[in-house]
Structures are given as C-alpha cells and as structure tokens.
Amino acid sequence: DTEVTQTPKHLVMGMTNKKSLKCEQHMGHRAMYWYKQKAKKPPELMFVYSYEKLSINESVPSRFSPECPNSSLLNLHLHALQPEDSALYLCASSPVAGDYEQYFGPGTRLTVT
Amino acid sequence: AQTVTQSQPEMSVQEAETVTLSCTYDTSESDYYLFWYKQPPSRQMILVIRQEAYKQQNATENRFSVNFQKAAKSFSLKISDSQLGDAAMYFCATGSYQLTFGKGTKLSVIP
Numbered sequence: 001d002t003e004v005t006q007t008p009k010h011l012v013m014g015m016t017n018k019k020s021l022k023c024e025q026h027m028g029h030r031a032m033y034w035y036k037q038k039a040k041k042p043p044e045l046m047f048v049y050s051y052e053k054l055s056i057n058e059s060v061p062s063r064f065s066p067e068c069p070n071s072s073l074l075n076l077h078l079h080a081l082q083p084e085d086s087a088l089y090l091c092a093s094s095p096v097a098g099d100y101e102q103y104f105g106p107g108t109r110l111t112v113t
Numbered sequence: 114a115q116t117v118t119q120s121q122p123e124m125s126v127q128e129a130e131t132v133t134l135s136c137t138y139d140t141s142e143s144d145y146y147l148f149w150y151k152q153p154p155s156r157q158m159i160l161v162i163r164q165e166a167y168k169q170q171n172a173t174e175n176r177f178s179v180n181f182q183k184a185a186k187s188f189s190l191k192i193s194d195s196q197l198g199d200a201a202m203y204f205c206a207t208g209s210y211q212l213t214f215g216k217g218t219k220l221s222v223i224p
C-alpha cells in the first residue's frame with residue numbers, strides 16, 4: 001500500500017467554524033508533512049512531524065493546529081480561518097524526515113467564506 | 114538554504130515527441146536528492162523521478178530521464194514519446210528535511 005489518504009476532499013467553512021482535516025498512511029513512514037498550495041503555485045511547507053513529534057513549524061498562524069495521534073495519522077485542526085486561507089491542503093509522508101521522496105495525498109480543497 | 118529555479122512557466126509538445134524541462138538549483142548541502150514531481154489538473158502530486166547527487170549516472174524511469182549536471186547545478190527532465198496523460202504541472206524540488214520546490218512548468222501535450 002503506497003497510498004496517502006486525505007479526508008474530506010472538499011471543505012467549505014465560515015470564519016467562525018472549527019473543522020479538522022485528516023491524513024492517513026499505512027506505509028510505516030515515520031515522517032508526515034502538511035503543505036498549503038495556492039492555485040498555480042508550488043506547495044508551501046507548514047509542518048513536519050518526525051516520529052510523532054512536531055519538528056518544524058514554518059511560522060504558521062495559530063489558527064492552524066496540527067496533531068499527530070499516532071504514526072499513521074495526522075490531523076490539522078482549523079479555527080477562525082480567514083478567506084485568504086482558502087487553498088489546497090496537501091499531506092505527505094516519507095520513510096523518515098530527510099533525503100527521501102515524499103508521497104503526497106490528493107489534498108483537501110478548503111474554501112473559507 | 115535551497116533555491117530551485119524553473120525558467121519555463123509553460124511548455125508544449127506534440128504527442129509522441131520529446132520535450133525537456135529545465136531546472137537549476139542551489140544548495141549548501143554536500144549530499145542531497147533532487148526530484149521531479151508531476152501534478153495533473155485537480156489531481157494528486159506524484160513523484161516522477163529522483164536523483165541522488167552522489168551518483169554520476171543519470172536516473173531513468175521508462176520514458177522519463179534526467180540530465181544531471183552537478184557542477185552546473187542543473188537537473189533537467191526529458192520526456193520521450195510524450196503522451197496526452199503527461200499534460201500536467203511539473204515541479205522540480207530538492208531538500209533534506211524539507212522540500213524546496215520550483216515554481217513549476219505547465220506542460221501541454223498537443224494531439
């Protein structure tokens with residue numbers, strides 16, 4: 001199984017809502033990543049988890065809160081988002097954090113109204 | 114710190130022809146990997162090919178091959194026998210703990 005799954009595929013939320021994005025992999029990978037991708041732009045790294053511990057936070061606003069409950073699961077909790085946060089949110093995983101290719105999920109298309 | 118530059122925002126190729134996408138990079142790492150990712154419209158980003166910097170031999174994956182020039186810090190992707198399914202945004206990337214992506218090249222395949 002070389003698949004990274006993400007739910008939901010699409011999400012529309014108001015600025016006062018609280019929602020969560022979910023990412024799952026069963027490849028035994030110990031590094032997981034959240035990226036934000038705006039239209040026609042490359043992905044921008046948000047967070048890196050290595051062995052279930054947050055190792056990189058790229059100065060992301062606190063309205064985005066990551067969580068790694070176990071080695072297979074990664075969540076991104078969303079609260080009080082702004083319209084400019086509308087984007088494609090990609091999850092990725094790799095065997096360990098380092099010089100290895102990352103496997104990407106299909107993404108969650110988020111729209112903030 | 115790493116930088117990746119893709120100087121061709123858009124390219125097109127006739128079906129069955131060959132096309133080369135350019136990428137240059139800069140890194141302070143002595144040992145690193147380079148990647149080409151493909152992202153079709155509204156679809157998942159997938160790895161096309163990877164190159165270990167310590168290997169002199171250019172990587173190949175079926176119709177995809179790279180021309181890796183380490184001294185020039187150049188890493189181009191050649192797609193042979195182009196197919197309609199090759200139409201996508203192609204991102205060049207490098208990095209260790211975190212990937213740095215180029216801005217991408219949008220490839221169109223003309224039937």
